[in-house]
Amino acid sequence: MTAHRAHPPVPEDLLVGLRRARDRIDRDYAQPLDLDDLAAVAGLSKYHFLRCFARTYGLTPHAYLTERRVERAQDLLRATNLTVTEICRLVGYESLGSFSSRFRQLVGSSPSQYQARWALTGAPRVPGCFVLMHGLSDRAIPE
Template sequence: MCHPEWARARARAHHLDDLARLRRVRDRIDREYARPLNVEELARGAHMSAGHLGRRFRQAYGESPYSYLMTRRIERAAALLRHGDLSVTEVCFTVGCSSLGTFSTRFTELFGMSPSAYRAAARESVRGLPQCVAKQVTRPVRRPTAASAAAAAVAPSPA
């Protein structure tokens, strides 16, 4: 029979190992956001099942791996729209999105306006600001949906 302290130490070590793998997944998403990535591939790279990765990633970072990936893509797209001369369609494909409709929907969810409207408004609002300041000022804030707010209200708090 296992001593309770050993069991707790083993559980802690497993938890820390999971956190290290989750950081590697997040870092990979940050580096490779423009490449075709899916949760199954990310999970294989972390030696986890897709379901386990999704649950643990959400516990650690507050959103699913796919949602995190899309947020990184949309943030990069916003920078390209502010400072580049690419069309919205070109920006969509440059950041790794394969559907202009999904891209526009997610962009609107994060920024509250379409990519075209954002381009016009952002260029005016950051005129004269250093790029590092403009990036902070225009960083998206995820607005919780009714479903995610309800799920958060009934979810147990992390121990």
């Protein structure tokens, strides 16, 4: 039986670039982000960036981006009267099916079920038109 070798920690001088890339994901999660762009932000080759990001944050950049998008979708589903389709687009998904599948994987229910469950609490909801008109969303719904 061979012992599993732990990966050495990421060198400290790379952490600033990794944080910069993570901050970019946090800020621009609704935009298309690819590995090449994020690696450039970190100042690393894409595969080295991928390995270092996963070692540092416990998730690949894509998994981290997916979590940010789903977290924002949860916020919008709880607090607005926007449709699931509108929210799907606002958080950066082009496909409602992909969005719903990822949401269910991470949250344990469909976006519609999640929204309906929160609607039953009777909490006030921000009208979607207000969210879109006043820039409270992160991205305008494509025409």
